[in-house]
Amino acid sequence: MEPTSIQKYGAEAFGTFVLTFFGCGSAAVAGATLGTLGIAMAFGLSIIAMAFVIGNVSGCHINPAVSFGLFLDKRLSAKDLIGYWAAQFIGGIVAAFALAFVIVSCDLGGVLATGLGCNGFEDASTVGLNLVGALVVEVVLTCIFVLAVLGSTADAKTAPFAGIIIGLTLAFVHIMGVPLTGTSVNPARSFGPALAMAVQGDATALSQVWVFILAPLAGAALAALIFAAFKQKQK
Structure with missing residues (x-):
C-alpha cells in the first residue's frame, strides 16, 4: 500500500530530526573527543539508520x-x-531546540559555550574560510553527495544498498568539510541550529545561514545537470 502524504512528510520530519539531533549533537557535545572523523561518522550513520527505518x-x-x-x-x-x-x-528546528534543552540540562557551560553544530565561515570557520570559499565548498560537497543519491537510487542493482552508499558518502564529504564550514550540504540541518543559537543570544550562524541554504541547493542543481549528462552518454 502506497504511503500517504502525511506519512511521507512525517517520516521526513522524523528523519531530519534524527540526523540533526545526533549529527549536530555529536559536534556540540563531544566534538573535541570525537574529532572530525567521529563527527563525520555520526552524520553518516544517522543516514544509514534512517534509510532502513523510513526509506x-x-x-x-x-x-x-x-x-x-x-x-x-x-x-x-x-x-x-x-x-x-x-x-x-x-x-531540523525541533531537533535543534531539543538539543539545546539537553545541553542546558548538562554541566557544559550552556549552549553559547558548546554551540549547536552550526555552520559558518570567516570567524565561524575553524580555518577562517571566507565567504566565497564557503560558497564553493558547499556547492562542491553537495554536488558530490547528491550525485551519490541520484546514482545509487537510479539502478535496481544498487538501490538495496543505497542507504549505506549515501551514508558513507555523507561521512566522506564531512571529513573535508567539517574544518572548513562545519559541513552543511543540508539547509534544514543548518537552519534549525542557527535559529536555536539566535534564540540563545548568538545570531552569527543565523546571519550566515543563507549561504548554507543557497549553496546546497545550487550544488543539487549542478548534480542533477551532471547526472542528466551521464544518462545522455549512456543512451
Whole structure:
C-alpha cells in the first residue's frame, strides 16, 4: 500500500530530526573527543539508520537539497517537494531546540559555550574560510553527495544498498568539510541550529545561514545537470 502524504512528510520530519539531533549533537557535545572523523561518522550513520527505518515510506531524503535534486531529475512532484521541504525544516528546528534543552540540562557551560553544530565561515570557520570559499565548498560537497543519491537510487542493482552508499558518502564529504564550514550540504540541518543559537543570544550562524541554504541547493542543481549528462552518454 502506497504511503500517504502525511506519512511521507512525517517520516521526513522524523528523519531530519534524527540526523540533526545526533549529527549536530555529536559536534556540540563531544566534538573535541570525537574529532572530525567521529563527527563525520555520526552524520553518516544517522543516514544509514534512517534509510532502513523510513526509506520505504518517504525515500529518506531528510535534506532539502536531496529532494531538490530528485525533483529536477523528475522523481519527485512539485507538491511533494514543498511538503518534504516543510517537513525537513520542521524536523531540523525541533531537533535543534531539543538539543539545546539537553545541553542546558548538562554541566557544559550552556549552549553559547558548546554551540549547536552550526555552520559558518570567516570567524565561524575553524580555518577562517571566507565567504566565497564557503560558497564553493558547499556547492562542491553537495554536488558530490547528491550525485551519490541520484546514482545509487537510479539502478535496481544498487538501490538495496543505497542507504549505506549515501551514508558513507555523507561521512566522506564531512571529513573535508567539517574544518572548513562545519559541513552543511543540508539547509534544514543548518537552519534549525542557527535559529536555536539566535534564540540563545548568538545570531552569527543565523546571519550566515543563507549561504548554507543557497549553496546546497545550487550544488543539487549542478548534480542533477551532471547526472542528466551521464544518462545522455549512456543512451
